[in-house]
Each structure stands twice: as structure tokens, then as C-alpha cells.
Amino acid sequence: MLVEAPHNQNAALADKPAYDLRQIDCDPNFWYPVAWSHKVRKGKAFAARYAGHPIALIRPEKGPVYALEDRCAHRQVPLSKGLVEGDCIKCCYHGWAFDRAGKCVTVPYLNREDVGRPVKAYPCREKAGLIFIFPGDPALAESVPLPAVAQVGNPDYKTRLFSPRLKCHYSFMHENLMDMNHQFLHRRQMGSITARFLGQDKGENFLEARYSFARKGGNQPLAEALIFGKHHDLEGREQPVEEVVSIRTTYPYQTLKIHDKDGDLIMDLWVCYVPLGADQLGTQTFGLLSVKKPKWGFLLDLAWPALGIFTHRIFEEDREIVEMEQKAWRELGGDHNIEVFPIVKSLRALLAREGVPNRAAKPVSKG
Amino acid sequence: MLVEAPHNQNAALADKPAYDLRQIDCDPNFWYPVAWSHKVRKGKAFAARYAGHPIALIRPEKGPVYALEDRCAHRQVPLSKGLVEGDCIKCCYHGWAFDRAGKCVTVPYLNREDVGRPVKAYPCREKAGLIFIFPGDPALAESVPLPAVAQVGNPDYKTRLFSPRLKCHYSFMHENLMDMNHQFLHRRQMGSITARFLGQDKGENFLEARYSFARKGGNQPLAEALIFGKHHDLEGREQPVEEVVSIRTTYPYQTLKIHDKDGDLIMDLWVCYVPLGADQLGTQTFGLLSVKKPKWGFLLDLAWPALGIFTHRIFEEDREIVEMEQKAWRELGGDHNIEVFPIVKSLRALLAREGVPNRAAKPVSKG
Amino acid sequence: MLVEAPHNQNAALADKPAYDLRQIDCDPNFWYPVAWSHKVRKGKAFAARYAGHPIALIRPEKGPVYALEDRCAHRQVPLSKGLVEGDCIKCCYHGWAFDRAGKCVTVPYLNREDVGRPVKAYPCREKAGLIFIFPGDPALAESVPLPAVAQVGNPDYKTRLFSPRLKCHYSFMHENLMDMNHQFLHRRQMGSITARFLGQDKGENFLEARYSFARKGGNQPLAEALIFGKHHDLEGREQPVEEVVSIRTTYPYQTLKIHDKDGDLIMDLWVCYVPLGADQLGTQTFGLLSVKKPKWGFLLDLAWPALGIFTHRIFEEDREIVEMEQKAWRELGGDHNIEVFPIVKSLRALLAREGVPNRAAKPVSKG
Missing domain, CATH: 3.90.380.10 (Naphthalene 1,2-dioxygenase Alpha Subunit; Chain A, domain 1)
Structure with a gap:
């Protein structure tokens, strides 16, 4: 019943220091689900989380859901507590507005646009009733496929x-x-x-x-x-x-x-x-x-x-x-x-x- | 709408190292309220707190309220759990008694007075329904005024x-x-x-x-x-x-x-x-x-x-x-x-x- | 009323560094009660604790109660959650079985005995309705007497x-x-x-x-x-x-x-x-x-x-x-x-x- 690990694998590991397995983080360069699709309603924002990073999922009335770091660039309060207006999310505290790229497009009480710093945007996809983000290097997101997810959509x-x-x-x-x-x-x-x-x-x-x-x-x-x-x-x-x-x-x-x-x-x-x-x-x-x-x-x-x-x-x-x-x-x-x-x-x-x-x-x- | 800070202020700051604002403590050399007057009844003690310092507020049957460090000199239990007798507070555990200056005046099972160490006394005042203490240097308390507090006492x-x-x-x-x-x-x-x-x-x-x-x-x-x-x-x-x-x-x-x-x-x-x-x-x-x-x-x-x-x-x-x-x-x-x-x-x-x-x-x- | 400590005791202490009394641990080379006898029923295990050490007390259908470290040698989950079978305790997770000496006697899905490491066994005694263990050096357990416990068993x-x-x-x-x-x-x-x-x-x-x-x-x-x-x-x-x-x-x-x-x-x-x-x-x-x-x-x-x-x-x-x-x-x-x-x-x-x-x-x- 016992099967030994092949030698080549042990050889590969020999060059690598071994760590306590519970101190090994997930590789962030994969697509991870952070919410069920039905939890993020049209015109609303939703607070999700990946490994300590707060993530605001925003679904405008029109267009796909998107994901931003869930901290306003101004005072770090959650954007997910804010108002979805058009394609933007407006922070609930002083009304700073950010678009789906994370760019600050309005500070309502200042007379020029783009005065605030941007917030981080995460690559975001939807599949099989799940909202996935790519927490790692955004440049790699395109090349990493979304996983096949059970038999969702299969009528059998x-x-x-x-x-x-x-x-x-x-x-x-x-x-x-x-x-x-x-x-x-x-x-x-x-x-x-x-x-x-x-x-x-x-x-x-x-x-x-x-x-x-x-x-x-x-x-x-x-x-x-x-x-x-x-x-x-x-x-x-x-x-x-x-x-x-x-x-x-x-x-x-x-x-x-x-x-x-x-x-x-x-x-x-x-x-x-x-x-x-x-x-x-x-x-x-x-x-x-x-x-x-x-x-x-x-x-x-x-x-x-x-x-x-x-x-x-x-x-x-x-x-x-x-x-x-x-x-x-x-x-x-x-x-x-x-x-x-x-x-x-x-x-x-x-x-x-x-x-x-x-x-x-x-x-x-x-x- | 924007008003720049005047230059002289920036100059003053330039000589000072800047710290994270949330790591700046309150200056203790002011009068701080620690309880509502009506919470400290005659003949009773009350447990208050200033920046981690436990404070016993004691209101004898006669005379003004006073404030001591809320730890018996003997075994550090809260004096505010004790008994007010005359002008003194008696610790609930072994009955050591302290006066309004914090001096230990009795250890009931020892045959001489003043055997215990004193506890710290805080300058204490009452105004506008609030009990204030002066947590900093007591020598400065007299020279620092109590604040004006809204329109308490004004019949309009x-x-x-x-x-x-x-x-x-x-x-x-x-x-x-x-x-x-x-x-x-x-x-x-x-x-x-x-x-x-x-x-x-x-x-x-x-x-x-x-x-x-x-x-x-x-x-x-x-x-x-x-x-x-x-x-x-x-x-x-x-x-x-x-x-x-x-x-x-x-x-x-x-x-x-x-x-x-x-x-x-x-x-x-x-x-x-x-x-x-x-x-x-x-x-x-x-x-x-x-x-x-x-x-x-x-x-x-x-x-x-x-x-x-x-x-x-x-x-x-x-x-x-x-x-x-x-x-x-x-x-x-x-x-x-x-x-x-x-x-x-x-x-x-x-x-x-x-x-x-x-x-x-x-x-x-x-x- | 006051009695001074005799000089010889002070002399004895003089050679020893003094520590904060609340940082002095109990000497483990004594018998300590960890459960009431009636809490550990026949054919059952019970989770006890001594100074951070989890202890499984096991009372087989026949024979005296015994005490093991309450962590399976395999994946460290509590043995006290397991099944008592004969004289052994079987871990609830994968069914590894340990005897009263802490020896692993079976891993059910492997074809040889004694494959798992043992777990620590504690000397264990029962007296006056209490289950005692000896958390220190087991070699000393025999020479250290159990205490007299109030008047348990005395009909007066x-x-x-x-x-x-x-x-x-x-x-x-x-x-x-x-x-x-x-x-x-x-x-x-x-x-x-x-x-x-x-x-x-x-x-x-x-x-x-x-x-x-x-x-x-x-x-x-x-x-x-x-x-x-x-x-x-x-x-x-x-x-x-x-x-x-x-x-x-x-x-x-x-x-x-x-x-x-x-x-x-x-x-x-x-x-x-x-x-x-x-x-x-x-x-x-x-x-x-x-x-x-x-x-x-x-x-x-x-x-x-x-x-x-x-x-x-x-x-x-x-x-x-x-x-x-x-x-x-x-x-x-x-x-x-x-x-x-x-x-x-x-x-x-x-x-x-x-x-x-x-x-x-x-x-x-x-x-």
C-alpha cells in the first residue's frame, strides 16, 4: 500500500531549504475566489479579503464587477462602505470617488480633479457563480487560466x-x-x-x-x-x-x-x-x-x-x-x-x- | 477654498522630529474629566481611568471629592472597591486606610500608625457636573485653569x-x-x-x-x-x-x-x-x-x-x-x-x- | 503580634537569587490532582491539563485509569477525543492506537505494528475521589507520597x-x-x-x-x-x-x-x-x-x-x-x-x- 516518493523529487527538494509547512503562504499568482457572485448585487459594493488584504468588490449598474483595495487613499476607511455612482465608488467619509482602475477622479470639496492618490486595482473575473481575483503580479493574470469548477452549468x-x-x-x-x-x-x-x-x-x-x-x-x-x-x-x-x-x-x-x-x-x-x-x-x-x-x-x-x-x-x-x-x-x-x-x-x-x-x-x- | 499653513509654523516644525500622530500621547499637564459628578455619590468611591492609570474617586460624606491612584499600597487591589470611612478610604482586602493625601493612616492588625507606604494623590476639581483630575506634574496644577464647559448653568x-x-x-x-x-x-x-x-x-x-x-x-x-x-x-x-x-x-x-x-x-x-x-x-x-x-x-x-x-x-x-x-x-x-x-x-x-x-x-x- | 523570620532562613535565602514570586512555577515533582474520579467514566477518556500540558485520562472497562500526553503522535490532535478499546485509546482522526504505556500499537492502514512513535505517559494514581498525576521526573514518582486529603472516607x-x-x-x-x-x-x-x-x-x-x-x-x-x-x-x-x-x-x-x-x-x-x-x-x-x-x-x-x-x-x-x-x-x-x-x-x-x-x-x- 505504501508508495515511496520517486528519487528525482527528493533530489529537487534537496536544493531547497525546507520550512514549516504552516508557514508557507499560498502563491498569490493564481486566481482565488473571494465571494459568491450573488452576494455582490448591482449598484453595491462588497467587502472581501485575501490573506490580510481587504478587497472591495464593486458591481456597477452596468458593466462587469471590479476589485479595488478596500481602503480609501485619503483616510484608509473601507471603500466597500461607500456609494456606487455610475462606474465609480465614492468613499462614505468625505466622498472621494475612485474608478474601476483605482484612479481618484473626484475630491468633492477641492476644485480640481485627480488630486487624490489612486488605490490598487486587482484583476477580477467571474465564473461559475464565483468572483475571482488575482492577488499577485497583475502582469501575469492574463496568462494564468481560471480553473474548471465542478459541473456548474452542466444540466446533468x-x-x-x-x-x-x-x-x-x-x-x-x-x-x-x-x-x-x-x-x-x-x-x-x-x-x-x-x-x-x-x-x-x-x-x-x-x-x-x-x-x-x-x-x-x-x-x-x-x-x-x-x-x-x-x-x-x-x-x-x-x-x-x-x-x-x-x-x-x-x-x-x-x-x-x-x-x-x-x-x-x-x-x-x-x-x-x-x-x-x-x-x-x-x-x-x-x-x-x-x-x-x-x-x-x-x-x-x-x-x-x-x-x-x-x-x-x-x-x-x-x-x-x-x-x-x-x-x-x-x-x-x-x-x-x-x-x-x-x-x-x-x-x-x-x-x-x-x-x-x-x-x-x-x-x-x-x- | 484652500488655505496654506503660514511659513513660520512650518519653520517651527522643521526643528522637531515628526512622529506618527497616533503615537502622540495627550499632554498630561492639563485638567481632564474622568467622571460625571453624579456618578460619585456621597460616602462612595468610583473607579475611573486615565491613560492606563487606574484612579479612585472618593467622595466622603463631608468635604470635596478627591482622587487617589486606584491601587492599595499593600497588594495593589483597587481602593475604589473599599469602604469610605470619615475622610478615608479603607481597602476592601485587609482594611488598610488612606487619607485624601494618599497617606496610609491605619493597618488594622498592626499596632502602630503609618506603617504602609502612601499611594499617589491626584489634584482633583469639580466643575459643570464633571470631575477633573490633573494627571501630570501636581506642582503645575494650580497654574493651569479649568476649561469653560459649554453653557452649563446658563438658564438660556x-x-x-x-x-x-x-x-x-x-x-x-x-x-x-x-x-x-x-x-x-x-x-x-x-x-x-x-x-x-x-x-x-x-x-x-x-x-x-x-x-x-x-x-x-x-x-x-x-x-x-x-x-x-x-x-x-x-x-x-x-x-x-x-x-x-x-x-x-x-x-x-x-x-x-x-x-x-x-x-x-x-x-x-x-x-x-x-x-x-x-x-x-x-x-x-x-x-x-x-x-x-x-x-x-x-x-x-x-x-x-x-x-x-x-x-x-x-x-x-x-x-x-x-x-x-x-x-x-x-x-x-x-x-x-x-x-x-x-x-x-x-x-x-x-x-x-x-x-x-x-x-x-x-x-x-x-x- | 509580629514574628520575625529566624535568621537562619534569611541566611539560606541570601545565597539564592530572588525572583518575582509570580514567575515561580510549581515544582512538578509532586502529585497534582487533575480531575475528579467520577468525571472519568469507564470506557471513556477525559481531557485534563497541567501547566499547559494537555493530559488524556483514560479509564478502560477493566483496570486502573491511566494518563497520556493528550496529543496523538501522528497529527497532535487530542487523544481524549478518541475511542477506548480494550486497554488502548484509539485516535479519533486516523485510528492510531496507543496503550497505557503510550506505545503506538496499531496504525490501521499500515501492515506492520509499532510504526508510530509513542506518546508520553504520566504516572497516575487515584485517591479520595481525585485522579493525581506526577508531571515531573517519572523516576521520582514512586518515592513521593500522595497527600492526605481532608477526612474523605472518615464516617464522622x-x-x-x-x-x-x-x-x-x-x-x-x-x-x-x-x-x-x-x-x-x-x-x-x-x-x-x-x-x-x-x-x-x-x-x-x-x-x-x-x-x-x-x-x-x-x-x-x-x-x-x-x-x-x-x-x-x-x-x-x-x-x-x-x-x-x-x-x-x-x-x-x-x-x-x-x-x-x-x-x-x-x-x-x-x-x-x-x-x-x-x-x-x-x-x-x-x-x-x-x-x-x-x-x-x-x-x-x-x-x-x-x-x-x-x-x-x-x-x-x-x-x-x-x-x-x-x-x-x-x-x-x-x-x-x-x-x-x-x-x-x-x-x-x-x-x-x-x-x-x-x-x-x-x-x-x-x-
């Missing part, structure tokens, strides 16, 4: 949105999902299930692990049965589960896809963990869970609320455990994880390689 | 008290009131008003700005109309407002006075911003708002509750904005204000000149 | 348990109880009582002070009267109280015993102040109060609720005062106590001598 799937906040570093979430041996944590929700590691794929910026599952005890939850079908035969004997679960981190995003025995994609989860504070020890999750509609689609509609409760309970268990991991990290003053599962070791190397050590990061001995 | 005026706490440095409040262009912030309460800067006066320890106002849209609030009269003619056309609003910082106090077209003082606001914590980034405001009684005084009595709600709402908007300024200051690690309005530049220079840089203050380049 | 006494948390260093509690002149604090609950110091005993690791009490005014509380009998004669004149109150710190425990005029032990209080956080500025108290049953035992049963309220109120007053002392210590950045009572001076020397300066401790000049 029904999609659920979720966006919980977590008091932990994003890397704990990548590790949590990638290591399916943590099904033990969800034994109350899912019964006794054992993950079987099937194999992996990896490359410069991605890592994929595949598992199948066998039920060892407990009853299959109703919501799960409605989506995947029953996993027990008529005599109630254990039945091997034929689905394959693929978890993939394509930096900085993560997906979980379930294919049934015929190779059909029956569940497609996309998730992005967006750092909230400057220390990146808090995370705003944006997730979309697409479920294939069964032949009789109304069954899925009926199961939808139960599925919501089911996934919510599982997520709450994950939230509790990753926040306890973060708490231990704080108390111990660093990462003491002893990893034995090779796929998680590879994941940790990927996140360390693709991310950016923060200012507080201290080199650590490689264990 | 009715006076309202207010004392909100603010999570910000006192300087944000001076700037807020002095810059009347911030009427934009109160557009929901006051309609669309434009301030016109009329002129200023300044000296070593004061700065005064005068404005008139013109209504550009929105309805005049009822409470405002009852006090100042209507500002629209019968056809509803804009009518120039004849009142002159004078805002004055006479260090460390601030006033706002409104004179009508006949030169009568119709509103007189006095306010003092008292630092709470040692970092002076929290403020206890003590304010008195005197309103001239109209010919039919009962009209003001009728309008009084509405006036209360009106001023409360405006103050809440100011509170929210100055606390957001303070929050930005913390996040950015310093003052990033880009001031363009000369009267505010002069005010900032005044506050910097009269105050005292704190221990954490770092010199900054002058912008 | 009825015992009450209490375990409040306090936001202060344990030393404030030792000082509070030892200095009976603080009866002034409880004047509302107990009326006006004066403590008379009778004498002391001391040794390397203990200090005992003896007092008698005289009532000077106020009514004797009902609960007190039921236990100790009336202290006033029929004319209500002051009556000397014949009981002797002995307070003893036998490091690190503290007791208060009351003997009546016949020398019978009528009240026996045992208390241990267990540090919660790594800075030891928070305390978990474990206390047992044994009261001798009177001839008609049902009288004590009747008085029991009143006694509970009475002791609770007194304890709340103590809690408030010691937490204010701790607050002053934080604000002043150190210990400013000016002690004049010799028994408390001796107690401070004992606690300083027996404890261990923490990493932040700075030597102070001896006052």
Missing part, C-alpha cells in the same frame, strides 16, 4: 455551494481530504468504512490519489444510498464497492471525483482554500459539490436536504479536527506531524514547493 | 450630556469634527449638505475653522428644523443657510459653536477626548451640548428626545468611521493618511506639537 | 468538593488563605471578626499559622452557627471564640483545620492549586471541605445547602480579589506587593524556595 448535475470559515492553515485541509484513511473520523456518519489505496499520479503542480472503499460495519446512510445505490446484497453481506474516489490537488485547488463501476462521474467536488489573515492561519473555503442526477431526477431533489445535512455533519467533523491540529501547532510552536503515509508526504512536498515561505518562516531540518 | 440654554467610549486614538476625533467636509458621512441623517469653508484663526495652542452650509437635496430633519428654523423658502427652493459653524481645538479640548444670522450663539458643544489605555488607542469622550432655548421653550422640550436620537445617530456614524480608521492603522502598522485639506494639516501639526510622543513612537518622514 | 465527617478556576497565579491563593487578617474582605458574609495571631510552626517544606477569632460586630451567619455553635452570650455580649484555626502550607498543598475548645477537629479543608497554562497564571483549584458531624447528624444535613451557599459566597469574594491582584501584576509588569505581616513573608520565601523560576523569570532586588 445538481450543484450545492458551501463556504465555511476555518481557523487553520489551508494545508491542513489539503491533507485532510487527500488522506482517505481519515474515514475513521466520520464513523458515526458513514459507518465503518475502510479505504483501499489504488494508486496515484503526480506532476510538477498536481498530485492525485485513488481509493476504493469497503464497508465493514454499520448501516449505510440514507443520503449516501440515494446517490450511490446500495452497497449490500439482499442478505446484508458485505459487497465490494465499485466506485473509485479520486482526490486531486492541482495547485492551489483541490477536487474529489467519484466514478461508478461504469466509469461515469457521479460526484464532482471542487474546493479552494483562501487564506483570510496575513498569517494565513485562517481559511475561507469556497466549495461546489456537483451530483449526477439519477434517472428519476426528483429522487435527488427529495434527497437534497438530507444530503445537505449529511455533508454538513461530515464537514463539521473535519472542521473540528483541523482546527485542533492548528491549535496544537500554536501550542507546540511548530509542526510536529509524523507522517507515515507516502501520498500525504508527496502532498506536503507539493504544497511546500508551490507556495511561498512567509516572513516568519524558519528553515527546519528535513525529517 | 438646555444642556445634554454624553460620554461614549471609542476604540481609537483621540486625534481621529479632533480631525473628524474639524473637517466639516465629512458631512457626506451623515447624508442619511442630514440630507445632502455642502460645507463652505469661511476662514480660520490659529495660535500656539488653538485652531479654529469656520464654515457655512448649503442644503443641496434631501429633506431637513425635524429635529434640526426645530432648533435652527427652516432653510427652504415657501416654494421649496434652496435657501442659503445663514448660520456660521465654528469648530475650535483649544488644546486638549474641542468645541463646536453655531451662531445664527444675528450673531446669537444657538448651539455650544464642548468635548474632551480622554485616553483610556496606556497606548491611548481607546478614548473616553465627555461631551456637553448646550442648545439655546427658543422663545417658546416648551418647543425645545418637545424636540429634546428627537434631538437625542438625531445626535446619537450622527455620533454612531462618527464612531464607526473613526474606529475603522484606527483598525486600518493597526493593520497597516502606521498612519497612511494623505491629507489634502489645509485646516486638517494645521490641526495635525497642533496635536503633534502639544502632545507627547509615547515610548513606542518612531520618527517618520514628513510628507 | 461529611465532605464537600469544589473545583473553581481562577485567573491568577497559585501563590496568590496560598497568601490569601494564610493571612487571616483578610477576614475584612468577608465582613458582609461573616460580620466583623478580628483574627488574633497565636503562633506558627515552620520547616523546610511547610509553614503553619494559628489564629483565634473574636467577633466585634454584625450577626453570626446561620450556617456558621450550625457548625461552630453560638459565639454570643444571652445578653449578646462579645464572647471570646475558643476555636483555633490552623492554616498550613505543606508544599504544594494547603490545609485549614479548625479545632474546638476540646481539641476536636471540627473542620478540615484540603486544597491544591494546579497551574493551568504554561505561564501558570491560571489555576484549577481542587478542594475538599470535611465538616465533623454533630451529635444530631441531620442538623448538618439540613445546614448543608446553606453551608454551600455560605462557602460559595466567601470563595467568590476571594476569587474576585486574587484575580484583581493578578490584573494589577500584569498592568504593573511585576510584583509590587509591600508585605508587612511576617507569616506572609515566610510563606513567600517558602513558595519561592520550593518552586522553580520559569523561563521568563527575572531576578529582583530583595526588599
Whole structure:
């Protein structure tokens, strides 16, 4: 079951100092979601956040949404508290107005234009019901593609949105999902299930692990049965589960896809963990869970609320455990994880390689 | 509209290192209010605070109120939790007694007097319903006058008290009131008003700005109309407002006075911003708002509750904005204000000149 | 009334640097209670804490309770959230199992045993309804005896348990109880009582002070009267109280015993102040109060609720005062106590001598 990391990867890492993984910031040169589209209404502004940077999302009555640093150039109060007028946002305090490029176009009580300094503008795009910004070098934004986001827009799937906040570093979430041996944590929700590691794929910026599952005890939850079908035969004997679960981190995003025995994609989860504070020890999750509609689609509609409760309970268990991991990290003053599962070791190397050590990061001995 | 600061002031400043304004403490060699008189009842003690210094205000059954450091010399617990007996305050823990000079006069379980160390006594005065202390050098207290406080005691005026706490440095409040262009912030309460800067006066320890106002849209609030009269003619056309609003910082106090077209003082606001914590980034405001009684005084009595709600709402908007300024200051690690309005530049220079840089203050380049 | 510390003790101290008493940690080479026995049920684990160290107490269905570091060796999440299976605790996250020695005996998804690192095991004992651990050097545990705990198990006494948390260093509690002149604090609950110091005993690791009490005014509380009998004669004149109150710190425990005029032990209080956080500025108290049953035992049963309220109120007053002392210590950045009572001076020397300066401790000049 154990798969060693290939030698060339270790060689690549040998030249690089290793840092505490919880002190590795997200690489800002990617598109990160910072709000749901429906939260930013026409003629209104919305306060978002990326890694300690306050971001005003502004949707004029006409034209696309745009993103500015959420601090007026004058007295640093949030522009998102202001008034949207035409294509501009007017600060609520003294009425300074900024356009979508961040240029100050009016200071109402002075007799000339352009007297104030500009504020920073972020490249901003909208896709699949999410508003993305590019927090890094704006010159790179054009060349970096937006990610594919679950099965939004595909009429064969029904999609659920979720966006919980977590008091932990994003890397704990990548590790949590990638290591399916943590099904033990969800034994109350899912019964006794054992993950079987099937194999992996990896490359410069991605890592994929595949598992199948066998039920060892407990009853299959109703919501799960409605989506995947029953996993027990008529005599109630254990039945091997034929689905394959693929978890993939394509930096900085993560997906979980379930294919049934015929190779059909029956569940497609996309998730992005967006750092909230400057220390990146808090995370705003944006997730979309697409479920294939069964032949009789109304069954899925009926199961939808139960599925919501089911996934919510599982997520709450994950939230509790990753926040306890973060708490231990704080108390111990660093990462003491002893990893034995090779796929998680590879994941940790990927996140360390693709991310950016923060200012507080201290080199650590490689264990 | 713009008025440049005179050269001599700039020259005076040139010799002084400039500090981040939010790291300038209040000069302690002034009288600061720390409690309303009615809160300190006869035979009782009261816990107040000045810039991190706990202060016990004690009002014996007979004689004037006095102020001691609010820490017993023995075990540093608050004397204000103790018992007032005669002219003394007795610590609640082991019963050590201190007189109005701070001298320890009894330790009940020891057989000699004066065994304990004294506690610090602050010069203390009472005026206009406020208890003032002199936190600086007691030797200077006699020579520094108590301020004039609005129109308290003048039978032609009715006076309202207010004392909100603010999570910000006192300087944000001076700037807020002095810059009347911030009427934009109160557009929901006051309609669309434009301030016109009329002129200023300044000296070593004061700065005064005068404005008139013109209504550009929105309805005049009822409470405002009852006090100042209507500002629209019968056809509803804009009518120039004849009142002159004078805002004055006479260090460390601030006033706002409104004179009508006949030169009568119709509103007189006095306010003092008292630092709470040692970092002076929290403020206890003590304010008195005197309103001239109209010919039919009962009209003001009728309008009084509405006036209360009106001023409360405006103050809440100011509170929210100055606390957001303070929050930005913390996040950015310093003052990033880009001031363009000369009267505010002069005010900032005044506050910097009269105050005292704190221990954490770092010199900054002058912008 | 004052008793000077003997010269030899001062001589012993002269060779030792003196530290701020609130920076002296408890000596870990003693048995400390960390939970009540009844809180740790069969087949369950319980999260306790000693000076910042999380401790999992595990009581298997069979065999004695045991104590492990409350962090899984894998990802540092609390073992106390896990499953007790047989003699082992299974981590809730990925199911790693540890035995009572802290050895990792199973990683369920790996094919060999003993793959994970062990976790620390603490010596653990149970006595008088308390679970004790030995946080220091395990090799010393055998040679250090468990303390005698009030009159638990003695049928002539009825015992009450209490375990409040306090936001202060344990030393404030030792000082509070030892200095009976603080009866002034409880004047509302107990009326006006004066403590008379009778004498002391001391040794390397203990200090005992003896007092008698005289009532000077106020009514004797009902609960007190039921236990100790009336202290006033029929004319209500002051009556000397014949009981002797002995307070003893036998490091690190503290007791208060009351003997009546016949020398019978009528009240026996045992208390241990267990540090919660790594800075030891928070305390978990474990206390047992044994009261001798009177001839008609049902009288004590009747008085029991009143006694509970009475002791609770007194304890709340103590809690408030010691937490204010701790607050002053934080604000002043150190210990400013000016002690004049010799028994408390001796107690401070004992606690300083027996404890261990923490990493932040700075030597102070001896006052």
C-alpha cells in the first residue's frame, strides 16, 4: 500500500531549504475566489479579503464587477462602505470617488480633479457563480487560466455551494481530504468504512490519489444510498464497492471525483482554500459539490436536504479536527506531524514547493 | 477654498522630529474629566481611568471629592472597591486606610500608625457636573485653569450630556469634527449638505475653522428644523443657510459653536477626548451640548428626545468611521493618511506639537 | 503580634537569587490532582491539563485509569477525543492506537505494528475521589507520597468538593488563605471578626499559622452557627471564640483545620492549586471541605445547602480579589506587593524556595 516518493523529487527538494509547512503562504499568482457572485448585487459594493488584504468588490449598474483595495487613499476607511455612482465608488467619509482602475477622479470639496492618490486595482473575473481575483503580479493574470469548477452549468448535475470559515492553515485541509484513511473520523456518519489505496499520479503542480472503499460495519446512510445505490446484497453481506474516489490537488485547488463501476462521474467536488489573515492561519473555503442526477431526477431533489445535512455533519467533523491540529501547532510552536503515509508526504512536498515561505518562516531540518 | 499653513509654523516644525500622530500621547499637564459628578455619590468611591492609570474617586460624606491612584499600597487591589470611612478610604482586602493625601493612616492588625507606604494623590476639581483630575506634574496644577464647559448653568440654554467610549486614538476625533467636509458621512441623517469653508484663526495652542452650509437635496430633519428654523423658502427652493459653524481645538479640548444670522450663539458643544489605555488607542469622550432655548421653550422640550436620537445617530456614524480608521492603522502598522485639506494639516501639526510622543513612537518622514 | 523570620532562613535565602514570586512555577515533582474520579467514566477518556500540558485520562472497562500526553503522535490532535478499546485509546482522526504505556500499537492502514512513535505517559494514581498525576521526573514518582486529603472516607465527617478556576497565579491563593487578617474582605458574609495571631510552626517544606477569632460586630451567619455553635452570650455580649484555626502550607498543598475548645477537629479543608497554562497564571483549584458531624447528624444535613451557599459566597469574594491582584501584576509588569505581616513573608520565601523560576523569570532586588 505504501508508495515511496520517486528519487528525482527528493533530489529537487534537496536544493531547497525546507520550512514549516504552516508557514508557507499560498502563491498569490493564481486566481482565488473571494465571494459568491450573488452576494455582490448591482449598484453595491462588497467587502472581501485575501490573506490580510481587504478587497472591495464593486458591481456597477452596468458593466462587469471590479476589485479595488478596500481602503480609501485619503483616510484608509473601507471603500466597500461607500456609494456606487455610475462606474465609480465614492468613499462614505468625505466622498472621494475612485474608478474601476483605482484612479481618484473626484475630491468633492477641492476644485480640481485627480488630486487624490489612486488605490490598487486587482484583476477580477467571474465564473461559475464565483468572483475571482488575482492577488499577485497583475502582469501575469492574463496568462494564468481560471480553473474548471465542478459541473456548474452542466444540466446533468445538481450543484450545492458551501463556504465555511476555518481557523487553520489551508494545508491542513489539503491533507485532510487527500488522506482517505481519515474515514475513521466520520464513523458515526458513514459507518465503518475502510479505504483501499489504488494508486496515484503526480506532476510538477498536481498530485492525485485513488481509493476504493469497503464497508465493514454499520448501516449505510440514507443520503449516501440515494446517490450511490446500495452497497449490500439482499442478505446484508458485505459487497465490494465499485466506485473509485479520486482526490486531486492541482495547485492551489483541490477536487474529489467519484466514478461508478461504469466509469461515469457521479460526484464532482471542487474546493479552494483562501487564506483570510496575513498569517494565513485562517481559511475561507469556497466549495461546489456537483451530483449526477439519477434517472428519476426528483429522487435527488427529495434527497437534497438530507444530503445537505449529511455533508454538513461530515464537514463539521473535519472542521473540528483541523482546527485542533492548528491549535496544537500554536501550542507546540511548530509542526510536529509524523507522517507515515507516502501520498500525504508527496502532498506536503507539493504544497511546500508551490507556495511561498512567509516572513516568519524558519528553515527546519528535513525529517 | 484652500488655505496654506503660514511659513513660520512650518519653520517651527522643521526643528522637531515628526512622529506618527497616533503615537502622540495627550499632554498630561492639563485638567481632564474622568467622571460625571453624579456618578460619585456621597460616602462612595468610583473607579475611573486615565491613560492606563487606574484612579479612585472618593467622595466622603463631608468635604470635596478627591482622587487617589486606584491601587492599595499593600497588594495593589483597587481602593475604589473599599469602604469610605470619615475622610478615608479603607481597602476592601485587609482594611488598610488612606487619607485624601494618599497617606496610609491605619493597618488594622498592626499596632502602630503609618506603617504602609502612601499611594499617589491626584489634584482633583469639580466643575459643570464633571470631575477633573490633573494627571501630570501636581506642582503645575494650580497654574493651569479649568476649561469653560459649554453653557452649563446658563438658564438660556438646555444642556445634554454624553460620554461614549471609542476604540481609537483621540486625534481621529479632533480631525473628524474639524473637517466639516465629512458631512457626506451623515447624508442619511442630514440630507445632502455642502460645507463652505469661511476662514480660520490659529495660535500656539488653538485652531479654529469656520464654515457655512448649503442644503443641496434631501429633506431637513425635524429635529434640526426645530432648533435652527427652516432653510427652504415657501416654494421649496434652496435657501442659503445663514448660520456660521465654528469648530475650535483649544488644546486638549474641542468645541463646536453655531451662531445664527444675528450673531446669537444657538448651539455650544464642548468635548474632551480622554485616553483610556496606556497606548491611548481607546478614548473616553465627555461631551456637553448646550442648545439655546427658543422663545417658546416648551418647543425645545418637545424636540429634546428627537434631538437625542438625531445626535446619537450622527455620533454612531462618527464612531464607526473613526474606529475603522484606527483598525486600518493597526493593520497597516502606521498612519497612511494623505491629507489634502489645509485646516486638517494645521490641526495635525497642533496635536503633534502639544502632545507627547509615547515610548513606542518612531520618527517618520514628513510628507 | 509580629514574628520575625529566624535568621537562619534569611541566611539560606541570601545565597539564592530572588525572583518575582509570580514567575515561580510549581515544582512538578509532586502529585497534582487533575480531575475528579467520577468525571472519568469507564470506557471513556477525559481531557485534563497541567501547566499547559494537555493530559488524556483514560479509564478502560477493566483496570486502573491511566494518563497520556493528550496529543496523538501522528497529527497532535487530542487523544481524549478518541475511542477506548480494550486497554488502548484509539485516535479519533486516523485510528492510531496507543496503550497505557503510550506505545503506538496499531496504525490501521499500515501492515506492520509499532510504526508510530509513542506518546508520553504520566504516572497516575487515584485517591479520595481525585485522579493525581506526577508531571515531573517519572523516576521520582514512586518515592513521593500522595497527600492526605481532608477526612474523605472518615464516617464522622461529611465532605464537600469544589473545583473553581481562577485567573491568577497559585501563590496568590496560598497568601490569601494564610493571612487571616483578610477576614475584612468577608465582613458582609461573616460580620466583623478580628483574627488574633497565636503562633506558627515552620520547616523546610511547610509553614503553619494559628489564629483565634473574636467577633466585634454584625450577626453570626446561620450556617456558621450550625457548625461552630453560638459565639454570643444571652445578653449578646462579645464572647471570646475558643476555636483555633490552623492554616498550613505543606508544599504544594494547603490545609485549614479548625479545632474546638476540646481539641476536636471540627473542620478540615484540603486544597491544591494546579497551574493551568504554561505561564501558570491560571489555576484549577481542587478542594475538599470535611465538616465533623454533630451529635444530631441531620442538623448538618439540613445546614448543608446553606453551608454551600455560605462557602460559595466567601470563595467568590476571594476569587474576585486574587484575580484583581493578578490584573494589577500584569498592568504593573511585576510584583509590587509591600508585605508587612511576617507569616506572609515566610510563606513567600517558602513558595519561592520550593518552586522553580520559569523561563521568563527575572531576578529582583530583595526588599
